[in-house]
Amino acid sequence: ATPDPKITELQPWATGFGEGVDATPYGMPIEFEDHVIRRNVEWLTADTISSINFTPIHALDGTITPQGCAFERHHSGAIELRKEDYRLMINGLVDRPLVFSYWDLERLPREQHVYFCECAANSGMEWAGAQLNGAQFTHGMIHNMEYTGVPLRTLLQEAGLEAAGDLEDKWIYVEGHDASSNGRSIPMSKAMDDVLVAFKANGEALRKEHGYPVRLVVPGWEGNMWVKWLRRVEVTDAAVESREETSKYTDVLEDGTARKWTWEMDAKSVITSPSPQAPIQHGPGPLVITGLAWSGHGAITRVDVSKDGGKTWETARLAQPGDPKAVARFYLDTTWEGEELLLQSRAIDETGYVQPTKAQLREVRGLNSIYHNNAIQTWHVKTNGEAENVEVS
């Protein structure tokens, strides 16, 4: 064999200097990784101000999504709101309506949790059939971050809930500072449970596109409820039935009636590699099949992988035990002989819920639901290692 000149010849990086410190006071990924970016599907929406883009999940590993490539969803664009201009009002059926400054929030006891945020419309374009060719586009309306913030419960208690009386049938209405305000109603039981008023993600301030300086985190529930630039929490005695919870984010069934208040994100998984944007490029031999699994009902306990379109399944390895309402990473360390594969993954959560097939979902919901498509995804891996989004019988 010929000796490798990358080894036998002196390389410039092995003799000269690299960049000094401070070359990029806030670093960017190295230029060779510049394909790992959010992408949008232009035909989906009329413009980018009220639109969505997708996390490049096919190119990431681990579970934490870097903020810079975590999907964005805006209804009136990402606004720039300084901490100095930030106000959070708690009003409605409370003993003392209050206004908090940003710095007030930092003085309250904080918590830290990793949670996934998934748009209810993730995989929505796949209801009627295989449509978009890439895990980024079929499953990329999700990110998973470590949040730091104050439990909403603390703020509500600070305002006092005696005026609300019995909390069982009470609601909160949350809205943002931006022009859409994106108001949503949330039952009080959830508000008092695990909802966070968050100001840090993955250790640093939220990005503008994720609601800087403060957003709501509603663990396990659809992303639309995670109001960004949170400006107001109102305690009410009924749901407001806002535009975002009536005309949108309701799921039309086959007979034309629609489900509302479908907040939980059911268990779901996808193989991120190999996948259409991450083909097998190494030829036969050892192959790592990997992907993501998550459930709004709790922790992922198991992920099964099929290579033959669902005839037989083997249980994959979870990189770490699943955390409640957070993304888990799974690996199947296997051997590829260069054969065609019909790759599928199937998530199971701590409630025993098993991710359904497309056929199972369609049987209950028909084809017009748009939201909450958590069906099993199939990638057809060809003998040359390329993969395609397909549906199987």
Next chain:
Amino acid sequence: DRNVTAYPERAALAGPDPMLAERAPEPEPSGGLIAAANAEASGAGAVYGLGREALPQEIAAWDVDIMPDGSGLPEGSGSVRDGEMLFSQNCAVCHGEFAEGVGNWPPLAGGDGTLADEDPVKTIGSYWPYLSTVWDYVHRSMPYGAAQTLSDDEVYAITAYILYSNFLVESDFVLSDENFTEVEMPNADGFIVDDRPETEYVKWRTEPCMENCKDEVEITMRATILDVTPEDEAEAETTEQAAAEPVEAAAPADEGGDGMQIDMALAEEGEGVFRQCKACHMVGEGAQNRVGPQLNDLIGRPMGGIDGFRYSASMEEMGEEGMVWNEETLAEFLVKPRDYVEGTTMSFNGLRSDEDVAAVIEFLKTHQSD
């Protein structure tokens, strides 16, 4: 730096916060006293004593939501006739003169009886269960790009017109806070509360099959046949273009042609401001008419000067009178479009500051071809 910034004062004692109170009704003369009393009352029961009392004017400014039973509605009224004109001025650019929708923007009318079809048309008339939602949304979030600029009566009128465009009221109908809850939405009973626990979870919480789960597997559909996935090459090109821009921008001088001097720093600022315009206008390579006309080579273009674009009559008249877009006319227009071109179909309310106006014009100057 928050160690050196004064901790925000307990503003309850200092009067309403201007950030919240801008749109609130007149502050009560005794506001200070009431606030002081409230501030005293707070603390009782509060664990940390953080946050300050929200003043009534502040709550009034922000708490504008309308409940399905109509509570929260302000006094007021508006007619279908007034609504038709307002809709044409403020909404039709995206939603169409008859609320039928333009391009990818949502239709607000029609779709009656389609909810069980293959492609349901979900409009206000065919799908929305509550009229309160329409009033609330128009009031708080519309017109797109100029949210919260409509008066209460205007919102009543536009809501009335949307009802009319859905054949739900007659042309002489006047909607008010008094008759609001009498209007019945056709799909009011079309919703059920999430029933997944009964219809799905019970079925799918079972031990899954691991072997011989089906006899045969066939591919029934392929995504590549549709060919609707964004191409990566295109992405790469865009990135390259974006990367190339600063170089272009650094080139001094005369890109605007006609000896036009361009302040590139200002133009760059203008590119940011232009985001507000992008919902309707394209500029740059391949720009086409969308809701608004494309804006390449705008400086020197006669008003209403793009053949085939549907301008307002007044815009066309001004063009016929020989008026041309230049830095002066643009500056005047962009401050308050509807004052400069009465009856313009551009629903945009105007840029907020002279600096923004100057910046946007500078940015547009970078899109002159010679």
